Amino acid sequence: MIIALPLAILWFGALFIALLDGTRKPVGYAAVGLLLAALSATVVLGVDVYLNGPKEMAIAGWEAGVGIALRADLLGITFAVVSLIVLTTALWFEVSRDVKARIFPALVMFMGLGLTGLFFTGDAFNFYVFFEISMVAAYVLASYGESPRQLRAALIFIVVNLLGSVLFLIGIAAMYHNTGWLDMERIAVLTPLIDQNPAILTATIVFVAFSIKLGLFPFHFWLPAVYTGTRPAVAAILSGALANIGSYGLIRFGADIFPRELREGAWIMLVLGSISIIYGGVQAIARHSPNEVLAYSTIGQVGYILIALSIGGEAGYAAAILYAVINALNKALLFLSASLRGWIAGAAFAVGAFSVAGVPPAGGFFGKMALFQIAIDDDQPWIVALIFLGGALSFVYMFQLYRARFWVNQEADEATTKGALGLVTVLALVIVAIGVYPEPLLLLSQQAASILPERAP
Amino acid sequence: MTLIVSLSVAVIFGSAAYLMLKRDLIRVITGMILLGNAANLFIMAAGLREGRAPFVDSEFETSDPLVQAMTLTAIVISFGVATLVLSVVYRVYDSHHSVDLRRLGSAEAVQASLDDQPTAQEIKAEEAELREAEDQDVGTTPEVRA
Numbered sequence: 001m002i003i004a005l006p007l008a009i010l011w012f013g014a015l016f017i018a019l020l021d022g023t024r025k026p027v028g029y030a031a032v033g034l035l036l037a038a039l040s041a042t043v044v045l046g047v048d049v050y051l052n053g054p055k056e057m058a059i060a061g062w063e064a065g066v067g068i069a070l071r072a073d074l075l076g077i078t079f080a081v082v083s084l085i086v087l088t089t090a091l092w093f094e095v096s097r098d099v100k101a102r103i104f105p106a107l108v109m110f111m112g113l114g115l116t117g118l119f120f121t122g123d124a125f126n127f128y129v130f131f132e133i134s135m136v137a138a139y140v141l142a143s144y145g146e147s148p149r150q151l152r153a154a155l156i157f158i159v160v161n162l163l164g165s166v167l168f169l170i171g172i173a174a175m176y177h178n179t180g181w182l183d184m185e186r187i188a189v190l191t192p193l194i195d196q197n198p199a200i201l202t203a204t205i206v207f208v209a210f211s212i213k214l215g216l217f218p219f220h221f222w223l224p225a226v227y228t229g230t231r232p233a234v235a236a237i238l239s240g241a242l243a244n245i246g247s248y249g250l251i252r253f254g255a256d257i258f259p260r261e262l263r264e265g266a267w268i269m270l271v272l273g274s275i276s277i278i279y280g281g282v283q284a285i286a287r288h289s290p291n292e293v294l295a296y297s298t299i300g301q302v303g304y305i306l307i308a309l310s311i312g313g314e315a316g317y318a319a320a321i322l323y324a325v326i327n328a329l330n331k332a333l334l335f336l337s338a339s340l341r342g343w344i345a346g347a348a349f350a351v352g353a354f355s356v357a358g359v360p361p362a363g364g365f366f367g368k369m370a371l372f373q374i375a376i377d378d379d380q381p382w383i384v385a386l387i388f389l390g391g392a393l394s395f396v397y398m399f400q401l402y403r404a405r406f407w408v409n410q411e412a413d414e415a416t417t418k419g420a421l422g423l424v425t426v427l428a429l430v431i432v433a434i435g436v437y438p439e440p441l442l443l444l445s446q447q448a449a450s451i452l453p454e455r456a457p
Numbered sequence: 458m459t460l461i462v463s464l465s466v467a468v469i470f471g472s473a474a475y476l477m478l479k480r481d482l483i484r485v486i487t488g489m490i491l492l493g494n495a496a497n498l499f500i501m502a503a504g505l506r507e508g509r510a511p512f513v514d515s516e517f518e519t520s521d522p523l524v525q526a527m528t529l530t531a532i533v534i535s536f537g538v539a540t541l542v543l544s545v546v547y548r549v550y551d552s553h554h555s556v557d558l559r560r561l562g563s564a565e566a567v568q569a570s571l572d573d574q575p576t577a578q579e580i581k582a583e584e585a586e587l588r589e590a591e592d593q594d595v596g597t598t599p600e601v602r603a
Contacts, residue, residue, distance in 0.1 A: 125527055132534050139541055148552040149568055152561055155549055158542050159477070162489055166496045169531060173496070173524075177503035182523070225565070 002048065003057050003070045003120060006041040006080070009034060010113040018106035028095030031105035032088060035112060039084040042116065046077040050447070056122065069183060071122030074448040075321065079248045080119040082325050085430075086240035086332040087112045089423055093336050094233040096419025101144055108237065111137035115241060119248060124172045124182045131168070131245060135161060138242050141234050142226055153229035160222040164212035171205040175257075178202065188257045203261035206253050214246030216306065217276040220299045227295035232339035235291055239298050240332035247305050247324035254309060255317050255452045262312065269310035274386055276303030281393030285400065290338040293401050294331070297356060300390060301327045304371055307383060311374050317449035319370035322441065326367040329431055330355045337424040338405055340416045346406040348421075348428035353398035355431050358391045363434030366442065462502045470495040482546050482556035489542065493535030500528045 013034035020027045049055055049072055058067035091108045099105065114134025118127050139161075143154035176182055178198050179190040191199060208219070215223035227235050254262045262269075280300025287293045305327070308320035333352040337345045355364030368391060375383040434441055469491055476488030504524030511522035550556050553564060 125530070129530060129534070132538070136538060136541065139538075139545075143545060143548070146548070148549075148564065151545065151549045151552060152565060154545055155482075155542075155561075158538075158545060159485060159489065162538060162542075163477075163492070166492050169496045170499050173500040173503040173527070176500075176524070176527075 002041075002045055003055055003072045004059075006038040006045065006084075006116050007070075007113065007120070009038040009041060010109055010116060013038070014106050014109035014113055017109055018103065020102075022102040022105040023099045025095065028091070028099055028105050031109055032092045032095060035084060035088040035091060035109060038112060038116065039081065039088060042077060042080050042084060045072055046074070046081060049074055049077055050444075054451070068126050069122035070120050071185070072120050073451055074444065075251065075451060076119035076248070078321060078325060078444060078448050079244050080116045082328050083115045083119070083241040083244050084112055086328055087115075087237060089332060089427055090233045090236045090240070090336065093236075093420050093423050094231075096417050096423070100231075101146070103140070104144060107137045107141050107144075110134070111141070111237065111241065115244065118245065122184050124175055124184055124187060126182075127184070128165075128169055128172055132165060134242065134245065135165060138238060141237060142230060144234050145231050147229075149229045150231075153226045156222050157226045160212060164209045167205050167212075168209035171202055171209060174198065174202040174205065184252070184257060191257055192260060199258065200261055200264070203254075203258040203265070206258070207250070207265070210246045210249040210253070211272075213249070214243055214302045214305075215299050216246075216302050217272050217279055217299065220276070220280075223299060224292055224295040227298070228289060228292045230291070232291075232335050235294070236332040236335040239294075239335065240328045243298070243302075243331075244324065244328055246302070247320070250305070250309060251317060251320055251324075251452070255312070262309070266310040266312065269306050270383075273303040273306030273310060276300060276306065277386060277390040278393070281390055281397065284397040285393065287397075288404065290401055290405055291335070293397055294334055294338065297334075297394060297397065298331060300394065301331070301356065304367070304387070304390070307387075308371055308374065311378050311380075311383075313374070314446070314449050314452070315370075315374045315377065317452050318442075318445045319367075319374050321448050322370050322445040323367040325441065325445070326355065326363045326431070326434065329427065329434075330364060333424060333427045333431060336420070336427070338401070340420055340424065341406075342416055342421065344421045344425060345416065346402070348424040349402060349406065351428040351431055353395075353402055355435070356398055357395040359395075361432060361435050363431040363438070363441075365435055366438045370442075370445075459502070459505060462498065462505060466495050466498050466502065469498065480558045482549070482558065485558075486539070486542055486546060490535070490539050493531070493539070497528050497531050497535070500524055500531060 013031070017027065017031045017034070020030075022028060022031070045055075054071065054073040056069055056071045058069055060067060062068075087108055091105060094104065111134045114130045114132075114137060117130035117133065121127050121130060139154065139158045142157045143150050172182075175187055178194045179187045181187050181190065212219045227238065230238070277300050280296045280298070280303065284293045284296035284300065287296060305320050305323050308316050308323055310316075311319075330352050333348060334356070337349040337352060351362055355362035358364045358368030368387060371387050372384060375381075375387065473488045473491035473495055476484045476491065479485060479488070501524055504521030506518075506521050508518040508520040511519040546556060549561070553561060555561070
């Protein structure tokens with residue numbers, strides 16, 4: 001029952017909020033409250049799972065094995081908590097300024113529902129359904145603001161991501177055809193028995209589908225156009241919460257279901273990850289508008305997750321999870337604080353910039369350090385060099401942006417409210433706290449990764 | 458049968474891909490809807506098995522009910538998304554008076570060049586910086602002379 005609680009809060013809450021006028025402050029704050037309630041329920045569930053092991057339940061009272069399974073393990077819960085934190089912050093941020101569309105708070109909650117659902121589900125087709133719930137919410141959110149430019153951005157976003165969704169659906173049908181199951185655990189047990197060719201084809205389709213969501217190098221083309229046009233809260237939601245589908249999907253389907261194919265394709269992921277890092281970094285340096293710089297930075301940051309995955313092993317997966325979590329928080333902080341003015345916003349942005357570059361007081365340092373560690377353990381000095389180069393590039397573009405936004409141009413685009421400043425401060429403090437006292441997060445990512453390679457041959 | 462189904466999936470997917478590369482947005486949307494249908498057919502093909510209607514306690518060989526349930530769900534989802542996309546296209550048409558991607562592209566280029574122009578505030582700030590630098594020069598030179 002407790003697994004379904006966050007989902008129930010979000011589901012009924014979103015329906016309720018959708019009926020009300022979201023531009024009113026009380027409605028907006030009610031939505032924030034419901035998201036916080038779902039977040040606390042997820043955290044409680046996470047503590048329970050941490051102490052007593054993974055939980056499982058079948059939906060609607062079916063027998064286990066027949067009904068669709070909800071399965072809460074640490075990997076899913078970690079991603080659910082991070083996504084809900086980002087969604088809550090972004091919604092609160094927008095409510096504290098001014099919500100422009102009445103449906104906005106409800107959409108953010110629907111996206112929370114879709115994300116939490118797909119992190120908790122144990123059924124591949126159910127994964128697709130929740131995935132579509134969050135994607136449809138994202139399609140509408142991308143056009144939030146409804147200027148001509150945002151509509152164009154939404155159109156690109158929908159066309160490209162729909163292609164990704166269809167590919168993923170085909171991948172699921174292929175998995176079902178090959179194994180005869182939709183339950184992800186059973187698929188994982190049976191995949192080593194599939195012939196090499198169908199397995200590799202299916203794994204490739206799923207990989208491409210998630211790479212489109214993540215905005216990895218050859219599939220990145222939609223990302224800058226969308227992020228440049230959208231409002232800061234939406235950009236934070238897209239890169240801090242929605243992109244988690246990509247990282248979680250790659251870890252869950254790659255490391256859990258297709259470990260053999262992941263090993264075989266490791267060098268491809270290594271190459272794509274490296275190109276992403278360098279391409280994203282160089283392009284970001286050449287750009288001026290803050291959202292564009294951050295969009296290319298997102299492309300670069302994804303590369304690190306891919307490199308960690310390609311090195312693999314328990315340490316590699318742990319590093320990938322750690323990096324994905326910190327990256328989501330960084331991006332939310334940067335997109336939100338870059339739209340504000342004043343020394344508080346500047347300081348918060350600087351924390352995010354340090355974190356992206358991997359400088360010690362901020363949490364990003366430990367993400368980079370985990371990567372350094374696995375690269376050295378794996379005896380691959382050129383990956384160390386690459387990570388260092390990527391860090392240097394991000395340092396350059398982050399401080400170019402910092403200078404342009406907080407030194408030269410002191411006027412705000414829009415209202416800089418106390419609430420918005422408070423939120424970015426809290427987010428910045430969280431990132432600093434992770435940097436000062438990283439043990440809990442390190443332990444969590446190791447525990448979450450430890451459930452993965454059990455089945456690896 | 459398998460060959461026929463796989464061929465039709467291939468033809469539908471191919472036409473969808475072709476349509477999605479067109480400049481006219483309506484064709485792009487048609488391509489997207491076709492793409493969803495190719496995926497639906499593919500799901501059906503994943504459980505292709507001859508048999509009777511799958512009732513509980515049937516004594517005959519039954520066909521696979523799960524793929525049909527999945528396809529139905531996928532049809533509903535793609536239908537919903539198609540509606541959403543059409544409404545977005547209508548909004549785009551409303552604000553640009555065109556559904557030609559070339560037109561939209563040139564509108565984007567105009568916007569991008571506007572973004573690259575320094576804003577009035579940035580120009581002012583830069584002028585202020587220059588003036589400060591000049592003031593400092595003026596301030597230091599007399600001392601040197603002295």
